[in-house]
Amino acid sequence: MRPRTFERGIYLLGRKEATQNKPIEDIPLPPEVVIPLHQHVGAPCDPLVQKGNRVLVGQKIGDTDTFISAPIHASVSGEVKAIEPHPYFMGTEVLSVVVVPDGEQEEVRLEVPDQDKLTPDRVRSIVREAGIVGLSGTVFPTHVKLLPPKERPIDSVIINGCECEPYLTGDYRSMLESTESLIVGLKIILMTVGAKKGYFGIGVDKAEAIKRIEDLTAREQNIEVVPLDTKYPQGSERHLIKAILGREVPRDGVPMDIGVLVQNVATTIAITQAVREGKPLMERVLTVTGPGIKNPKNLRVKIGTVARYLIERCGGFEGEPGKIIFGGVMRGEAQFSLDVPVVKGSQGIVVLPKEMAEISSPRPCIRCGRCVKVCPMSLIPAFIVTYVMEDKIDEANAAGVLECIECGACGLICPAEIPFIQYIRFAKNILLKERKT
């Protein structure tokens, strides 16, 4: 059977060879961790500790009363050295708790009930207390997603195993190494939202993962593994739903509107660990990779570990580094400092050597139509950018600039090197500010 997919999009080189067959490694404790108190969509957390306090692994160090938010936990045991603003991967500064590990790794865990006494409400409260957010870069608090309003019931849950960003292999390794936790996680989610059917959407480039999960779910009537074409951006929530269920999320809507809940692989495993073992979210799997890294690896990393330390654990730079990216090369953010800490949403650190870190020199659009051909939202990126350049923000709005998912496919192939995302973000900022006022 032909793998399912969506319309348009682009076939990218996977560039995953360097790490796809390397098991996830644990690394020694870093000399200090820097834990930002705002790592999610929603309200920032207030610190619950003070300078000089001793904290334990899994201790809650930041929280807030706001519903759309998620608490923050210490990832090491040790002394709080400072609570101060610190560089954050988005280019801003965020109030962060700096902890110097004492090496004891003394741990506290959440209280969890026997598995047969689990109720949807109990799962939601554990997930919230564990500080779980979408680990694919969307960082939306998971307990909010697990509470669909009554008038919009969820019938299908999809686990996103596409990992369509080049270079990144963390989700793939997790699917192979934590297969059981992943399947349990899907069952917990199905129970919590009362959905009938669960799907694994996995790219056919991850054949081993497809096979493993198929083998372990062969007897499950309500779980289906759906092989998907290795096309970018198949991992986009909307396009994943379209490929698997054939439904389209309305342009100003969310998956919940059409009865679907999508969770990423790492998030699902984190849910299992929280619900089964009472383990809060304080570490994550990420890939440190790229042609600018000597020895690329998949690592299990304490939240708050700075990039500099991780790059050292991977043998340092290969050649002269030109660009250091948090996330993937298609959607990630370029950094100007090595002191940026890994946060819940960090899927990878990709280092590109100097020769790959080109500064674009845009030329006039020749209307080749390649951006139209690849845009998964069926927009006309060339027109949107022209409107923004001419300061016609309303026309850019009418052309659908707010629908752009910033997948970057247009910028990747543009012969005129137009920095689409730059113009699109500029217009979005103006429009969203207008909407607020």
Place this chain on the structure above:
Amino acid sequence: MAPEELELVVSVPPHIREREEVFQIMFWVILGLLPATLGGIYFFHFYAIKVIVLSILAAVATEALFQKARRLPVTINDGSAIVTGLLLALCLPPKVPWWIPVVGGFIAIFLGKQIFGGLGYNIFNPALVARAVLLLSWAEHMTKDWYTALKVDAIARASPLFLAKQVKMGLFQLDLTRFYKICLFGNPSGCIGEVSVLLLLIGGGILLWREIIDWRIPAGFIGSVAVLCPLLGMDPIFHVLAGGLILGAFFMATDYVTSPITPNGRLLFGIGCGVITILLRSYSILLEGVTYAILFMNACTPLIDKYIQPRRFGVSKGK
């Protein structure tokens, strides 16, 4: 090296590129035109070489001079002026006076392109603008000069389209099917680039395979001609093969800058070109409609772009 000394590039995503440069695209277009160019040289020898070289030189020189004069960066190395010059040469008769390709190359780049702001901004296909101006200004040279290049018999001396017109007017009887083979393999009575439809198709095939051009434009163009001809009592195969239709459908109408940007828009554009070509060939005093059909559709491109847009993701039909 201390990390503090790192010179890191910070820019928006995506951070990798898998693009074709403009000059690479132009390279493929030139390669696509090569079979027909060589065919023209094979048939018309020195005459063809002279026209091609003069036309390209005039186009490139005009581009460079114009950009120098306006103190703009000179962009002749993107290859687009070479393509324009070559396209113009291919739609000129081989034995025109030397100044025809020179004036043509100048008009193509000056009036057709640079006056609008250069590559990306022109409304009309530059090579066709030049051809249209030459046709109107020096009709004598543009329609008669080709056949004295070769010693050929009387029938082959008149262009197939000219004969077809006379047949249609009832001046005499002639079986047009005898032209099928001539047009496909070697028709000496036309412009340099029109000697063999087969060679043009080989080049067009290369561009389709490399996805340099969108199949919808030639498909719409040729398809609509094939459908419309029988309705008007014309021979569809003859009209697809004769004149500059294949050259126009694959290499002129597909010009990115002057054709629509969306897939459906391109199909409509192609169909429009075909319909107008046949209407002109059938009802106007012109023998050949391709040039004006494409120029007309060029003018419609902004309109098509405005109204023919893909259905956006998550937007239901009718909204």
